[in-house]
Amino acid sequence: MKNQYETVFILTPVLSESQVKEAVDRIRNYILDNGGEIVWEEDWGLKKLAYPIQHKKNGFYHLIEFKYEPDKIDRFDLELKRDEKVIRHLIVKLDKHAIAWNEKRRKRMQQKAESPEGEKEEQKNENA
């Protein structure tokens, strides 16, 4: 029985664009190779860190929501620890409320993506 997990990890900003993509692909393939199944992915890109990690001021954030075997999850955690490119990671198990909430969040983000002008107009006449 697969549980649903969500992981957010930060890659060091020193990497070039291709290295970032390759690092993320490596992690994604690791999940897929070990019988995992990716539900959703988000790339937050380069963001400023609230406090310096390993003396670095910003990092590439990436989020992956996936289904995975519970007994293999700490192996995946170890994998992320070993990866030097990943300077910080967090794996969270999702219960059904969290899964429902994530779906709602996805719908809201899609709506926002589809109607960016609607959003801006509202904001404009809100503060107009």
Place this chain on the structure above:
Amino acid sequence: MSLLDQNKKDTPIRYLTPLDIEVKKPRKKFDRIKRWGVRPDYKDPDFLMQFLNEQGKILPRRITGLSLKHQRRVAREIKRARHLALLPFVTDLLK
């Protein structure tokens, strides 16, 4: 009527400036999580920001007005956001 009471009555205490203690009406606090039906989530730190003070510390329940369950959930999400450097541990003038 002792002498003390006598002169206390005669000389009313006159303050230089009229003393108006404005009573701060305690505004009715409500549980924001229940009211807005929002689930606290470490992924959107802006929502969690309102439960932090200027130094980035978590506000106590008597200020946030949350129920015990929601306060603990918010606190847990804030700690996760801090772990991922989305929220600072300590800062000045966060707002």
